[in-house]
Amino acid sequence: MRRxxxxxxxxxxxxxxxxxxxNSKLLESIYRRHRGHPFTVAHEILxxxxxxxxxxxxxxxxxxxxNIATSLNAPYLDELSAQALSTRRFYPxxxxxIEMGGEDSKLIILDGDSIKDFSLNSVCAAGTGSFLDQQAERLRLSIEEFSELSLKSKKPPRIAGRCSVFAKSDMIHLQQIATPVEDIVxxxxxxxxxNFKGSIVxxxxxxxxxxxxxxxALNRGMVRAFKEVFGLERLIVPEQTALMGAxxxxxxxxxxxxxxKVDIEKMEMVLSSxxxxxxxxxxxxxxxDDFAQRHLKGFPVSKVSLTHSEKRDVYLGIDIGSISTNLAVIDEQGSLITxxxxxxxxxxxxxxxxxxxxxxxxxxDRVVVRGVGTTGSGRYMIAxxxxADIVKNEITAQATAASFIDPEVDTIFEIGGQDSKYISLRDGVIVDFEMNKACAAGTGSFLEEQAEKLNISIKEEFARTAFCSENPCRLGERCTVFMENSLMVNLQRGARKEDLLAGLAYSIVENYINRVVAGRPIGERIFFQGGxxxxxxxxxxxxxxxGKKITVPPNHDVTxxxxxxxxARDYVKNRGIEKSNFKGFxxxxxxYSLNSFECKGCENLCEINRVKIEGEKEYLFYGGRCEKYDIRRKRTNDIEDLFAFREELLWSxxxxxxKKRxxxxxxxRGRIGIPYVFFFHDYLPYWSTLLxxxxxxxxxxxxxxRHITNLGVESVLAETCYPVKVAHGHVRYLMEQGIKDIFLPSFVNLCLPDD
Known part of the structure; x- marks a missing residue:
């Protein structure tokens, strides 16, 4: 019988x-989405x-x-070998x-008949088909329309490729400034x-x-992007590109x-079980437990009322974040007015x-603003x-509010729309802190995304429905894109919606504890702040x-x-400032007018936003990576720039x-390179002179x-801190200059002058 x-x-x-x-002749090729039921679809096709x-x-x-092979006790071939085998056969x-599927991406480097090296994506969806599918859905485009539109773009803008949630924010911003859809896609x-180049290659x-x-690979926009990002003249897209593994x-x-040997009866037995x-x-x-008594009576709101008899001295705080902008007005005693x-x-x-x-x-008409402070990602420009009279970072601002509300607080969990923070306090002093990295899996936007997919109101229904769950699903720590697929799979397998919502609540906690807190100490007086x-x-x-009680403080959304x-109150009082810089309500x-330009002061080529307020001579600037356009620094130009002075001495x-050269x-002797990193910032004169x-x-x-940074990010195989990535970039930079010998010593011991 023919097999x-x-x-x-x-x-x-x-x-x-x-x-x-x-005879290896192709007879059938089938591509079918399984929507969370791969075994069922495989059974139907077979x-x-x-x-x-x-x-x-x-x-x-x-x-x-x-998983199918395991349940049938059938043989299995790993994906890398499958891709490599078909490629060697048809494209020797x-x-x-470069292989990119729904939730995974691979780089496979071949050497004859063997795989020389490979790299896979992590648990993040950035750089996968699901990421693109979700963005296309947000733009109300089919993936086919997405593909064709992208080819029409002349100047694609930079969009966050590390996280789907952050990409959404970039897209919203681009839409608001009327960026053409083809440029966005x-x-x-x-x-x-x-992202593929930086995190996988x-x-x-x-x-x-x-x-x-x-x-x-069927997305023509991705073909164009890969060719340009990797500088490829030719990129082969196989005729059966989606079927190469099969x-x-x-x-x-x-x-x-x-x-x-296909056994349909056995498959049906496994399916039925x-x-x-x-x-x-x-x-x-x-x-x-007493959770309901402590938390389900509504959130406490503490505010004082103003009288019309006399004006009260007040202080204004502004927190400008990526998702929300919060303002709070307090009186001399620190009581919230509005x-x-x-x-x-x-x-x-x-x-x-x-x-x-x-x-x-x-x-x-009933207050006199004595001081203003700004914090958050947009704090300098808004100041x-x-x-504003003073600018501080978010960590300090959150800790100050918590310590004022309860001097005994020792741990702060702060979760906002796209960022989350952990702060450890001792006697009101910050002793440790951490923030989330380029992943929104432990933030409010993560929950909002998933609630939308389940057609649940995040404000009204989410908690009420989740509290009905008797068996919250174990969804684990997953990227927001993968979580969407995981939710659909669990729904199709019979999971109840309330179990999924409760599972999502646990998921954001697991992400936060494991990725942000990451083993740091958690005290007994814990505040949970943020929206x-x-x-x-x-x-x-x-x-x-x-297994610990959590306190949600009053006005936690604007702490x-x-x-x-x-x-701001303490700042103006301690310095005896009589009149605030506040420009008034x-x-x-x-x-005001707003426009932008590209700064050509360095290779970063930042897009600088320029704001001109009616009646003011000076411009306001924001959007740069350095403080070149920081208007506050211009006001203090009578102070010597000690950083520049130090830099001049180091290089003299x-x-x-x-100059002698x-x-x-x-x-x-020949050329030797010194990467300008780490201790060379202090010891460059010594090593340079010696050599x-x-x-x-x-x-x-x-x-x-930017060029050096990108070289480093693309070079480091292990996940390291940012300075180490940059150091690799400096070494790569020297190699690009044709330097074959690079001097990078390690200090074992260093004697100080007094030793």
């Missing part, structure tokens, strides 16, 4: 099947094929394919494979390509020829008889003006805009997960602004040698810039 061989590639999104005969091809043998590959000239494609050589495989498995089954019986977390509210919690929506100036307008209409603390399901999840108002009536001896001095005196031609790397 037939099929390769089944079960991925996170779809099931792909390639069927060949004994049942159809077995009627037409009765003597059918299969070999499984792919992430879902491995290919040395490098092209920017997303380039973001994915850059990581400095590995890309040998030509290069093949782009997987479902994402093709490799089919060939392996044929050539080595590593396969399983499958059910959703996963043991989840504990319910958010236990029968005997507050505003507003959406920033990519327009910090408009948000602040709206807050000032509303507060001014409420209390302007100049409103006339996410409104979600009582998350409060309950924290208590159950930690950053309250803390900044307290700091009437600032809202003054017109080296520059003298360079230009005047004809010829070093007798020049020894007869070397000394080359020092340039000051850190």
């Amino acid at each position: 037939f061989f099929a390769g089944i590639d079960g991925g996170s999104v779809s099931v792909k099947i390639v069927l060949i005969d004994e 049942k159809e094929l077995s009627i037409k091809y009765p003597d059918l043998y299969v070999l499984f590959t792919g992430s879902a394919g491995k 000239e290919v040395r490098t494979i 092209a920017g997303l494609c380039f973001a994915v390509a850059r 990581r400095g590995r050589p890309i040998y030509p020829e290069v093949s782009f495989q997987g479902g994402v 093709y490799g498995a089919a060939l392996k089954a044929l050539e080595e008889s590593l396969c399983w 499958m059910s959703f019986h996963e043991k989840g977390h504990r319910p958010l509210i236990g029968k005997d 507050k505003r919690y507003l959406m920033t929506a990519g327009r910090p100036i408009e948000a602040v003006l709206q807050g000032l307008r509303e507060i001014g209409e409420e209390i302007k 100049d805009f409103v006339g 996410t603390a409104f979600n009582k399901a998350v409060v309950a999840a924290f208590e159950k997960f930690l 950053g602004a309250i803390g900044m108002a307290l700091i 009437d600032l809202v009536n003054r017109k 001896s080296h520059n003298e040698w360079l 230009q005047e004809g001095y010829q070093p007798r 020049w005196e020894l007869g070397f031609d000394v080359v020092v790397s340039a000051k850190t810039n």
